[in-house]
């Protein structure tokens with residue numbers, strides 16, 4: 001007998017269309033499939049074909065639907081009608097908004113372009129925004145790298161032509177020992193998680209170095225709960241152990257690094273300590289075969305690590321000699337550093353020997369033939385399966401640049417960079433500092449700046465100084481105070497503009513940077529600066545234009561708001577000219593495109609800049625007849641050429657879309673990207689995939705792809721010569737001289753071989769507990785704290801204290817504590833955490849919100865219990881008795897030293913709300929609905 005079964009739809013259709021674009025719920029830029037029903041976003045999944053995430057989607061990514069529908073979205077352009085900070089605005093049309101901006105900016109461009117300061121936050125279009133600012137003619141442009149991880153990026157570029165994250169990645173498939181330092185879990189999120197999964201599957205070992213054991217550190221095989229700010233000391237001790245034991249890759253050092261390069265040894269010479277070079281500027285080594293002095297790159301040369309060169313009674317020694325002298329000394333023995341680092345000496349030795357064991361005893365040969373830049377043919381590639389990763393944790397200290405450099409030296413002496421199993425660059429990297437532009441700052445009213453704003457200085461001659469020696473830039477980037485500030489110093493812009501130091505500006509123009517709240521040190525002080533008036537009642541910072549998609553705390557401080565779209569409503573270009581999404585085996589770039597049309601009167605910020613650029617008549621944004629050149633950002637992405645044949649997107653170039661890297665603009669390029677899933681990938685051929693800086697086949701491929709214009713092999717810089725040039729100036733050599741009060745600091749901190757120094761030895765007496773923030777995996781800066789789904793994961797943020805400190809202070813979970821620093825005081829809830837460095841407390845970053853912002857309810861936990869540590873941090877250090885207020889930044893790069901904060905803690909009675917409470921601001925968007933719910937489709 002047959003029973004009739006009810007028909008079951010085993011695979012119901014979840015959507016009527018899938019649109020593939022790029023996630024922007026954090027900076028990883030994973031590929032996403034946006035499922036649409038009846039024209040609305042139904043849900044988001046990972047794109048399985050995408051090179052970044054291969055289908056993996058994190059909690060943030062899937063919560064993108066709530067970001068797209070957030071009640072905090074701005075609705076229209078607005079002009080301020082109440083006092084600054086009140087949040088009182090009037091909606092205006094785009095026509096009026098652009099006219100106001102033009103009326104403000106046009107006279108500045110004509111008379112004094114530097115009076116515009118244009119700074120962008122989490123912008124992923126810096127090659128475009130920088131180009132716009134350059135055409136305007138102001139020297140005052142940068143993105144947010146100065147308060148994020150410029151130490152990391154700069155140290156990597158100056159040492160080996162690339163850093164971690166966007167610059168390179170571990171060889172996840174072959175590495176056997178992975179060591180990560182101070183990683184924020186919301187950056188490089190899915191790629192690291194996928195990589196860790198691979199390691200765990202293969203039984204590879206993970207060592208996490210972090211004062212806090214959360215996230216990636218929680219799944220590490222070994223957790224090293226280091227004391228904040230001492231990573232450099234720990235790393236230099238590892239280097240000490242490895243050099244002492246002779247467990248370093250001498251062949252690699254001799255062939256591919258400056259270890260054998262001779263240094264001028266004549267103390268009387270103005271070039272003392274600089275590399276010896278031939279007439280063509282090529283570094284000189286002694287060839288082991290001939291014993292002769294020779295340029296490093298000649299065919300057949302075998303550089304000698306040990307040989308010295310004697311001339312005119314002076315002995316010139318190679319870099320390697322200096323390394324031995326510096327690192328084999330007693331200062332770096334594990335016993336000497338153990339207490340300061342909070343790591344027993346025995347453990348430091350054990351880690352050093354494990355690194356050496358895996359790098360050398362588990363080395364392997366990969367059957368890939370290749371030819372190096374000296375023309376030598378190699379039948380195989382030697383694998384050293386040890387890799388490293390680091391991020392902001394080691395970077396955001398006043399010694400972060402040298403710490404990051406030390407980590408690269410550790411990688412290099414183990415021979416683990418650009419080899420199988422090690423750390424590998426992602427195109428367009430590797431690219432040495434000398435192949436990057438230098439900073440430009442020469443202003444001509446009515447004309448573009450003389451070149452790109454940001455770059456890599458090679459010595460004092462490249463500083464951004466006016467003829468009288470004063471800073472050319474409002475943020476004082478590229479000055480003696482922070483000579484190698486390659487990303488600018490966004491965190492100093494408001495205080496310098498308020499002080500009129502080095503000069504007054506007229507208009508502060510910012511994009512996506514929450515500078516009156518979690519992106520500033522000392523938010524209360526910044527709010528005062530933004531609202532301060534002069535004797536005639538005018539604002540000290542006369543005009544502020546701000547663009548954001550959401551009602552962030554910063555919105556209330558603008559005079560004019562240009563509302564941006566959400567990431568699902570816009571065009572974007574994740575470009576090889578900028579911060580691409582390449583993999584170690586391939587160059588890749590991607591787009592965003594409007595998978596949904598905005599239902600508000602908003603425009604993608606970059607499209608608004610195309611309009612504004614045309615109204616201002618900026619070269620590059622108008623045609624010869626004065627008409628607008630790019631109708632919107634998509635038009636710019638398609639047709640702009642930075643160099644002939646080289647544009648924002650590398651894929652589908654040429655009239656028929658068949659070219660990669662170089663080729664004429666293709667009017668259908670964006671359509672081709674959409675058809676291809678929103679991205680483009682071009683794989684590096686076998687034999688060119690490793691040893692990239694020295695591999696002739698890779699260099700040729702990179703030229704074809706337009707990454708370079710000609711092959712440019714180079715040596716890794718264990719010894720960073722530009723630093724030595726600044727030291728020479730501080731010693732009195734050269735025409736450009738530092739002010740006297742900075743000479744000693746330059747000599748001590750700008751050592752060409754990485755060193756370690758206390759990040760702030762004088763300013764924190766009595767405050768002896770380190771206080772850190774971390775960004776949670778589920779949030780991306782302040783954005784996540786308004787997201788209905790993600791708020792359920794992190795609605796508020798206790799201050800976590802280690803167990804012993806909880807006991808000492810008589811605290812229990814849920815109690816409240818007063819936390820103070822030399823700059824301020826906060827009162828916050830506490831919680832105990834055992835897996836924490838005993839001298840450290842911490843909290844999640846940017847969960848705390850201001851009342852009135854982000855369309856949150858008045859009693860939302862984010863505004864009543866959430867808090868920021870920023871109130872305890874100041875952009876200047878406490879007075880040291882020398883009459884000067886020193887910047888709370890790395891003295892080399894200007895990186896904001898967020899993690900140098902030290903505090904005192906005492907128990908207090910629970911207040912009604914976390915303190916301080918800054919008075920509410922009026923919301924420029926309607927109050928949030930009680931429930932956020934809607935029906936998609938039928």
Ligand code: SF4
Pocket residue numbers: 023024025026027028029030053056057058059060061062189190191
């Ligand atoms: S890791 Fe970042 S980019 Fe990737 S899915 Fe998550 S939020 Fe999106």
